Amino acid sequence: MSTKLLGVIDATTFHKSLKDLIGHRTLAALPFGGRYRLIDFVLSNMVNTGITSVGVFSKYNYRSLMDHLGSGKNWDLNRKKDGLFFFPAPIFDVPVEQIGAFHHFGYHMNYFKRSMQEHVVVANCYSVFNMDFNDVLERHIQNGCDITELTKDGTSLEIYLLKRELLIELIETKDETGYTCIKDVIEDDNHNFISCSYQYHDFFVKIDSVESFYQTSMDLLQPDVWRQLFRKKQPIFTKVKDEPPTHYGKDAIIKNSLIANGCIIEGHVENSIISRGVKISKGSIIKNCIVMQKTHIGENCYLDSVIMDKDVKIEDSVEIIPIRPGRPTVIKKGVIQGALMNT
Template identity: 75%
Template sequence: MNTSLMGVIDATTFHKSLKDLILHRTIAALPFGGRYRLIDFVLSSMVNSGITSVGVFPKYNYRSLMDHLGSGRNWDLNRKRDGLFFFPAPMFDAPYKQIGAFDHFSYHINYFKRSKQEYVIVANCYSVFNMDFNDVLDRHIENKCDITELTKYGNSLEVYLLKRELLIELLETKDITGYTCLKDVMNDSNNRYAICSYEYDDYFVMIDSVESYYHTSLQLLDSFTWKKLFRKDQPIYTKVKDEPPTYYGKGAVVENSMIANGCIIEGHVENSIISRAVKICKGTVIKNCIIMQKTQIGENCYLDSVILDKDVKIEDGIELVPLRLNKPIVVKKGVVQGALMNQ
């Protein structure tokens, strides 16, 4: 247990390049790897670092995120003291307007003032990684830093460590300084703080576009990447769902793919990630695809390099192949793709 460090997850960001996948959910709740959500990686890293107080600050479309996190029990954060705290945005008139996280944080400033931890990790919610923040804290204290920024190859990872009292000061003076987030502080060459960088040399990918989401997802099929992320000593936790095992039909073929529980697979699946309760009918070929929960794909279809969101229905005989290389097709949540639409 780390009594000197608390966690803050900034879930206020809206990436326009991910619009087709986050119109009905916050980016923190974007499904990943068949059974996870993006927030699971930063939240698990905090819990594995001994952090017992985590505040999540979403801005829009956060119903699915609330459902996923629940009481925090799956991350051992349903506690009498500290635990998981959920702080919705105070304004709903312009959900996609980017005004900076400080405005959101300051609305809930009493959370920071009442907390007992001396230091705070402020992290984005859309990165795939698995790390121990105690190493960052040790370096921060050793070098007598005011703010430590995590970097990779010199580029910001939008993860910061600073004293809780300094964060409160930044929130209370934001109207004077003009700072809207910690990135603004980093970009101000005239800031009065001792800024340090912590170069992180392990696996870390920021999901900020459909292309990065697609390619990072399929990287999980590589055993080297899988072992980097999913470690026995630092597990990635997620919401647990009890579902029956996947049923494989007599003619089913599955190669180099991840198949979640509760599916019915009767076709050919290759180099793909299939989420819970997906149905793939006979004669259908799925290659290099990401298929989200409860999607149904009819008979004799051919899909290559396609992302199907939740509850999509693909009718019989549909072919979906992107026109451009490395530019996957995205079918939005709940869409019915039929022969007429395909034409």
């Protein structure tokens, strides 16, 4: 069944509410869970479904995304036939916020016309979930649907399944029909297609704000959420990096946290997510924080509810606490936070 599916990931979205974290990277490449990027979830879902051809359509600041994906080897997509394809948008591309913009797909029509798969699954790049698209395809075929939209609790998940030939037709006729994306077709009461809905019931979150990014990251510390996302039979793949195990100092204290490899932990870490290569010096207390790759936290600091992007340096004796409950402080990539700049 899965050999009938072509995978398309729309990575063109830019959420202004996340600008402090994606000003230098595309949303698809936003680090998540200590060692993953957001695109890893939908891409792994496609691979676990058995999809062997995936096109990634990107637009903004996609250098880090290209570096992360590489040849697709970590997802078993470095193939002689099919595999991973990367399609950046032209510089003069017209801004469209909806997933699956036909004008963007139209620049790369050869990809769709040369593909041999009968159906296409078109998905956004910023959702955290774990599912098998074969179930959607089976229901789609059984019900004779033209377009199937995935939903949860009445809300669109911005994931669609349709025939490849129909997608090509919609792209080629966009100027006559006025449809700019798949959502336009579904919301048009006068369309002549059979539109279906597939109800998804497991864990699913769209990362579209700092608050949703922070809360979903903290949810990973709950065992039931972790088990729903990271399954033995449906693993989430990511770029492999060869780094040494994390070193814990004799006075280090770790409580309910995720710690990636390559770190040096000498302080107190609680309810936090620590990425690769982070150093937390002695006497420092880190609570309810997200610390991204290669950040260095000095001695005797107290940090609560802080999101630290890559390569941040926190000097000694810095204290940062939340101004408002539930709203984390974001420190941008490469910033040096000194004692005289305490929040």
